[in-house]
Amino acid sequence: MQRMKLRAVVALAIALTGMALTATPVQAAHMTVVAISGEVDFGGGAVVQIGANARGPAGSLSGQGFDTPGKPAGVVPPAYCRFPLTGSVSGDIVTLSGTVTFSPDPTLIGAPVVITADASSGEIVFDFAGFIATGTGSVVIAHR
Numbered sequence: 001m002q003r004m005k006l007r008a009v010v011a012l013a014i015a016l017t018g019m020a021l022t023a024t025p026v027q028a029a030h031m032t033v034v035a036i037s038g039e040v041d042f043g044g045g046a047v048v049q050i051g052a053n054a055r056g057p058a059g060s061l062s063g064q065g066f067d068t069p070g071k072p073a074g075v076v077p078p079a080y081c082r083f084p085l086t087g088s089v090s091g092d093i094v095t096l097s098g099t100v101t102f103s104p105d106p107t108l109i110g111a112p113v114v115i116t117a118d119a120s121s122g123e124i125v126f127d128f129a130g131f132i133a134t135g136t137g138s139v140v141i142a143h144r
Contacts, residue, residue, distance in 0.1 A: 039135050051066050064085060
């Protein structure tokens, strides 16, 4: 009787192991990588350099962005800022948004930021706390 139970347990273990080995592998989600850099103008010659990188599934990107002090001095934003970003890609358009988490100017912490960029034309729209700047640059969207 013991021997029959042992055989049954061994047979069950072999069957379960075989099932595990034949399971369908999980497919990895497609990865999208976005890189944006350019110069945007708030008007009147107030120019700012911006950059952003994000990655993830096309509908759920996350990354980081920055802006540099503008020319001439004192334009919006008046100091270097860094901001975490989330967003998505639709066709050639990438939209990333976040809030400023680092700046030597404490009044800029928490400012909302939105970057909308077109990979087909290089057009970039930068919304910094409601101040809109437009320009062009390098907008790369890669799908892997």
